[in-house]
Amino acid sequence: MSLPAEMIFFVYKARRMNALGNDREDIAFTTVDVDIPWLNAYSGCVLMRDGRVALVPYLARTVGIFDPATNEYSTVASAPGKHAYSGGVLLRDGRVLFVPGNETTICIFDPTTNACSTIAGLPGNFAYAGGVLLRDGRVVFTPYNSRAVGIFDPATNEYSEIAGAPGNAAFREGVLLRDGRVLFVPYATKRVGVFDPTTNEYRETADLIERYSYRGGVLLSDGRVVFVPHNARTVGIFDPAVNVYSTVAYVGFRNITYPIASYAGGGLLPDGRVAFIPYGAPAIGIFDPVTNEFNTVTSGPHGAFAYSGEVLLPDGRVIFVPYNKANIGILSLSDEKARARALLRTEAVKEELIAAAWHPKRMSDWCLDTDERRELAEMWRC
16 A cells, blocks of 8 residues: 655754864654554664665564655565564665564565565574674674574575574674674673674673663764663763773663663764664654764654664665654754755765665675675666
């Protein structure tokens, strides 16, 4: 089905200090009302080559499709529901892989036919929470309850495991590092997990202060990773070059009167700041890794378990994935001067943003060789 979108606008302003001095920017948050008959509908999203966004079915019984060019939401291809999939990955051939959560199959969605195919043999029981595309085309599954790192090769449809993960809700989401390794963002564990695909070795490093801290990670241009606070009252920063974990203090929303975890996922904005996606928090979080400043901006009442995950669009907007909401959120710069500055930065780092558009977690041009960049530039008509 395809539904006309009614736009509801919430506009707020966030003040920040950047490297150029005092600067005031306006950020707009809009919502597109959609008819979603399920609670806890989607667990993430994937930007596809044609510019549409595939919504990963969690309790939803269909794959959701959102077209940011027209603000239209539609559903295609049936899904099992029952906490089926937890995150998605855009494959090199343009298909979308849905990472198995409680489901015992890998689902691969083909946007050219709007059909899904499945590969059986996965452990289920909330085994994985998120996936990362490697440089060689394989996909790494982030171990949640699984005690092994999952590896899937879409070229051969072969699934394998690398033992050693702690299980017990250990990690939520993974991040591809600059050197090709995969970092697993700590959730219930107090250690950072790292997988090296060249040696197929898994190890842990850096002690955290508390468990159930973070949900999602964002790779910065300097190679550090921002951990998105879920239950934590701090923004986590991990530097994989020296294996150092640190925190930036802020006052979290999770307290006695508002006992729901704050954020679920984060997205890199065109100006280098990081937006935290409200899960239980009543406002969007904005973190500046240059100044280590954290601010919240009012964006309308979100309610419990509002959004889960995000994707950066080539035009700089960020899509919020509806989890318990009946709308799709869109964050963008609303001030003309701010947009102009973002466009100038986009031109300066176009190759980086081509990589980001191809896969949101591949945020730098080192992820692609020259032929791949040329191919993607032609594909996206950049």
